[in-house]
Amino acid sequence: LKNTATGETSRLETDYLLPNFGFHPREEPPFKKWGLEVKGEEISVDENMETSIKGIYAAGDASTYPGKGKTIGAGFREVEIAVNAIDESNPK
Numbered sequence: 001l002k003n004t005a006t007g008e009t010s011r012l013e014t015d016y017l018l019p020n021f022g023f024h025p026r027e028e029p030p031f032k033k034w035g036l037e038v039k040g041e042e043i044s045v046d047e048n049m050e051t052s053i054k055g056i057y058a059a060g061d062a063s064t065y066p067g068k069g070k071t072i073g074a075g076f077r078e079v080e081i082a083v084n085a086i087d088e089s090n091p092k
Contacts, residue, residue, distance in 0.1 A: 031062070039064050048085035049078050055089075057082040 002009045029041060037044040037052035042064035049057045059078035061070065068074070 029062070031058075047081075049082035050085065057086065 001012055031043055032038055035053065036056065036058075043051055043058040043062055045051055045058050045063045045065050047065070049059050049063065051058055059082050060075035063078065
C-alpha cells in the first residue's frame with residue numbers, strides 16, 4: 001500500500017481484495033449533457049435501474065431513486081438488477 005500524501009509504503013497480508021469500481025469526477029459529470037433525468041449530481045433510475053432514456057441504465061453512486069442506500073453492497077446489487085433487466089429485454 002502507498003500513502004499518496006506521505007509517499008510511505010507498507011505491506012498488508014489479506015485473503016481477499018474488493019476493488020472500488022467507479023470514480024468521483026472533479027468536473028461536472030458528462031452525463032449531465034446526455035439528456036438524462038438528473039437530480040443533483042445523480043442520474044434518476046427506475047426499479048430496473050433504467051434511466052429516463054429507454055435502454056440506458058445506471059447503477060452505483062451515479063444513480064438515485066427513492067429510498068436508495070449509498071453502500072458498496074447496494075451498488076453491486078443495482079448492477080445485478082440492471083444486468084437482469086437488460087437480459088430480459090433482449091430475448092435470445
